[in-house]
Amino acid sequence: MSEEPIKLDERSMPMNSNPDVIVIGAGLSGLTAAWQLAQRGHRVRVVTKGWGATHWHSGCIDVLGYHPIESDTPVATPRDAVADLIAAQPHHPYALVGLDGLAAALDAFATLCRDAGYPLHGTLDRQWLLPSAVGAFRPTCLAPETMIAGDLTRHDTEPMLIVGFERLNDFYPELIADNLIKQGHLARGTLVDTPTLRRQKIVNTLVLARLFEQAAFRAEFIAAVKPKLGKAQRIGVPAVLGFENAIAIKNELEAAFERPIFEIPTVPPSVPGMRLHRILTRAIERAGGDIRTGMQVVAADAEGDRATTIWSEAAARRVPHHAEVFVLATGGILGGGITTTYTGDVREVVFGLPVNAPTDRMAWLHRDFLDARGHPIFRAGLQVDTAFRPLADGAPRYANVHAIGTTLDACEPLRERSFEGIALATGFAVAHHVQLANHSTSA
Numbered sequence: 001m002s003e004e005p006i007k008l009d010e011r012s013m014p015m016n017s018n019p020d021v022i023v024i025g026a027g028l029s030g031l032t033a034a035w036q037l038a039q040r041g042h043r044v045r046v047v048t049k050g051w052g053a054t055h056w057h058s059g060c061i062d063v064l065g066y067h068p069i070e071s072d073t074p075v076a077t078p079r080d081a082v083a084d085l086i087a088a089q090p091h092h093p094y095a096l097v098g099l100d101g102l103a104a105a106l107d108a109f110a111t112l113c114r115d116a117g118y119p120l121h122g123t124l125d126r127q128w129l130l131p132s133a134v135g136a137f138r139p140t141c142l143a144p145e146t147m148i149a150g151d152l153t154r155h156d157t158e159p160m161l162i163v164g165f166e167r168l169n170d171f172y173p174e175l176i177a178d179n180l181i182k183q184g185h186l187a188r189g190t191l192v193d194t195p196t197l198r199r200q201k202i203v204n205t206l207v208l209a210r211l212f213e214q215a216a217f218r219a220e221f222i223a224a225v226k227p228k229l230g231k232a233q234r235i236g237v238p239a240v241l242g243f244e245n246a247i248a249i250k251n252e253l254e255a256a257f258e259r260p261i262f263e264i265p266t267v268p269p270s271v272p273g274m275r276l277h278r279i280l281t282r283a284i285e286r287a288g289g290d291i292r293t294g295m296q297v298v299a300a301d302a303e304g305d306r307a308t309t310i311w312s313e314a315a316a317r318r319v320p321h322h323a324e325v326f327v328l329a330t331g332g333i334l335g336g337g338i339t340t341t342y343t344g345d346v347r348e349v350v351f352g353l354p355v356n357a358p359t360d361r362m363a364w365l366h367r368d369f370l371d372a373r374g375h376p377i378f379r380a381g382l383q384v385d386t387a388f389r390p391l392a393d394g395a396p397r398y399a400n401v402h403a404i405g406t407t408l409d410a411c412e413p414l415r416e417r418s419f420e421g422i423a424l425a426t427g428f429a430v431a432h433h434v435q436l437a438n439h440s441t442s443a
Contacts, residue, residue: 017043018043018322018323019042019043019044019045019290019323020042020043020044020323020324020325020438021034021037021042021043021044021045021323021324021325021326021327021434022044022045022046022047022310022321022323022325022326022327023037023044023045023046023047023326023327023329024047024048024297024310024326024327024328024329024330024350025046025048025052025328025329025330025331025335025337025405026046026048026050026051026052026291026293026329027051027052027053027054027329027331027335027405027406027423028052028053028054028057028276028280028405028419028420028423028424028427029329029404029405029406029407029422029423029424029426029427030046030048030052030327030329030404030405030427031046031052031054031277031280031281031284031427032105032109032280032423032424032427032428033327033329033404033426033427033428033430033431034046034284034289034291034327035112035280035283035284035287035289035427036108036427036428036431036432037289037327037431037434037435038283038284038287038288038289039283039287040431040435042434042435042438043288044284044288044289044290045289045290045291045292045321045323046284046289046290046291046292047292047295047297047310047312047321048291048292048293048295049293049294049295049296049297050293050294051277051293052329052331052335053273053331053334053335053419053423054270054273054274054276054277054280055268055269055270055273055274055277056268056269056270056273057270057273057419057420058138058140058265058270058272058273059144059147059239059265059270059271059272059273059275059276060128060130060138060140060141060142060143060144060147060265060272060420061106061109061120061122061140061141061142061143061420061421061424062138062139062140062141062417062418062419062420062421063078063082063102063106063124063140063141063142063418063420063421064078064081064082064085064094064141064416064417064418064421065127065138065139065140065416065417065418066139066415066416066417067081067082067084067085067416069374069412069415069416070372070373074127074129074137074139075127075139076126076127077124077125077126077127078124078125078127078141079099079103079124079125082094082099082102082124083099086098086099089410091383091409091410092410092411093408093410093411093422093425093426094411094418094421094422094425096384096386096388096426096429097425097426097428097429101425101428101429101432102124102421102424102425103124104428105424105425105427105428105429106124106141106142106421106424106425108428109142109424110142112279112280112283113144113276113279116279116282116283117247118144118145118246118247118275118276118279119144119145119247120142120143120144120145121142121143121144121145121148122140122141122142122143122148123141124141127139127140127141128140128141128143128147128148128151128153129151129152129153130143130147130148130150130151130152130262130264131150131152131176131180131236131264132264132265133170133171133176133238133264133265133266133267134175134176134179135175135176135177135178135179135180135182135183135187136179136183137152137183138265138417139417140417141421144246144263144272144275145247145250146239146241146246146247146250146262146263146272147239147262147263147264147265147272148262149234149260149261149262150234150236150262150263150264152180152183152185155184155185156185156186156233156234157186157233158186158230158231158232158233159177159186159187159188159231159232159233160180160185160186160187160188160232160233160234160235160236161187161188161189161190161225161228161229161230161232161234161235161236162174162176162177162180162187162188162189162190162235162236162237162264163189163190163191163192163225163228163235163236163237164189164190164191164192164237164238165191165192165193165197165203165208165238166191166192166193166197166203167197167200167202167203168203168204168205168208168238169204170266170267171238171264171266171267172189173189173190173191173236174188174189174190175189176189176236176264177189188232190228192221192224192225192228193224194217194220194221194223194224195220196211196214196216196217196220197211197220204269205238205239205240205266205269205270205271206269206271208238208240209240209241209242209243209271210242210243212240212241212242212249213242213243213244213245213249218249218252218253221253222253222256222257225257226256226257229257229259232259233259233260234259234260234261234262235253235257235259235260235261235262236261236262236263236264237261237262237263237264238263238264238266239263239264239265239266239270239271239272240263240266240271241253241263241271242271243271243274243275243278246263246272246275250263294314295312295313295314295319296312296313296314297310297311297312297313297321297330297349297350298311298312298313298318298349298350299311299318299350300326300350300351300352302351302398305396305397305398305399306398306399306400307326307351307398307400307401308322309321309322310323310326310350324400325400325401325402325434325437326351326398326400326401326402327401327402327403327404327430327434328348328350328351328353328382328390328401328402328403328404328407329403329404329405329407329427330348330349330350330407331405331406331407332380332381332405332406332407332408333377333378333380333406334378334406334414335406335407336349337349337350337407338355338357338380338381338407340361340364340377342361343361344359344360344361346377346380348382348390348407351390351397351398351401353382353390353392353397353401353403354382354383354390354391354392354397355380355381355382355409356380356381356382356383356409356410357376357377357379357380357381358376358377358380363376364376364377365377374412374414374415378412378414379409379410379411379412380409381406381407381408381409381410381411382403382407382408382409383409383410384402384403384408387402387430387433387437388402388403388404388408388426388429388430388433389401389402389403390402390403402430402433402434404423404426404427404429404430405422405423405426405427406419406422406423408422408426
């Protein structure tokens with residue numbers, strides 16, 4: 001993931017030109033749609049108030065962790081589980097995309113990451129079980145090369161060593177080790193400190209990721225850890241092995257320690273998530289796309305069944321953005337794309353689209369905050385047709401508006417552990433539908 005100057009091709013848009021397609025939102029689904037649309041020759045602009053969920057998710061691609069959703073047993077084979085889910089829930093986003101469409105999206109994204117020097121490993125035929133920041137296991141489909149040595153389907157004859165850093169909050173290696181032991185895995189935890197760390201005013205994931213890019217700090221880290229290795233067969237560390245050169249850094253550490261090393265995702269900000277974000281934004285810009293941040297979209301205009309303009313709010317004034325097609329990737333309840341009021345209203349914030357949600361405000365939440373059933377309000381979303389156009393009274397409200405990601409209803413991405421899979425699959429699928437509609441119009 002070396003830093004290279006971005007060279008825009010002949011499709012690159014002048015700053016004052018109008019795009020063919022505007023994507024609203026810059027989470028994983030929005031960036032995926034923009035990347036695919038730009039690759040297919042569309043003049044694409046992403047308009048967003050800020051960066052999305054890539055900065056707080058694990059940096060892995062969860063396709064389906066649990067099915068049925070109430071199960072305590074993680075899915076072993078995502079392909080089979082997704083096929084069962086599609087059969088049982090015909091309105092789920094995966095059902096609209098299809099298993100082949102999901103597979104194509106995963107393959108395209110894995111290829112993009114591999115070409116960027118940051119390989120993701122995994123298939124729909126096998127699930128990884130990776131340790132979390134509290135020592136639980138996380139089922140995931142695609143994982144960065146920096147994490148896969150932590151796979152908990154492997155059982156060592158000697159404990160793995162979990163290494164943390166002094167003053168790094170929310171990553172406690174002994175807690176992680178204790179919880180791994182309770183699940184039948186040999187582990188022990190330790191903290192390290194170095195001269196460079198002691199000179200830092202604060203120690204967080206971003207600071208550590210920048211330090212790991214420096215050879216001198218890596219030498220300090222190696223010297224601090226080596227005396228603690230014992231008979232450990234692999235080493236777990238917070239996911240902070242640099243922004244641009246994570247694979248090279250991992251390889252250097254493994255050579256020094258003579259054993260595998262793996263990253264464990266931390267609380268936000270997520271360094272692995274930011275790596276994926278950089279890969280996607282660079283791919284969009286290289287293909288001629290345009291990304292504008294600091295612009296919160298608050299309204300839209302339409303003529304008949306076609307949206308014509310969206311309005312963003314920045315510097316105390318509204319700015320119009322015109323396009324032929326709009327892709328709504330605002331993230332639903334969690335992303336602020338769907339809001340609620342104390343009177344019980346649930347609304348989509350840009351186009352005013354109808355939201356499928358409980359009509360009784362008292363039914364939004366269960367009494368227990370940690371209720372195993374989840375909370376009904378988090379299933380609120382937009383109903384769409386097979387081209388992901390939001391419906392009103394059973395028909396598409398706008399012919400040229402599509403919705404993707406967690407803006408959709410009929411799914412529970414957090415409980416299902418399907419967040420990234422839905423984002424990739426729906427972003428990929430909408431680019432295909434826009435392309436088909438464009439060809440049909442041209443013909």
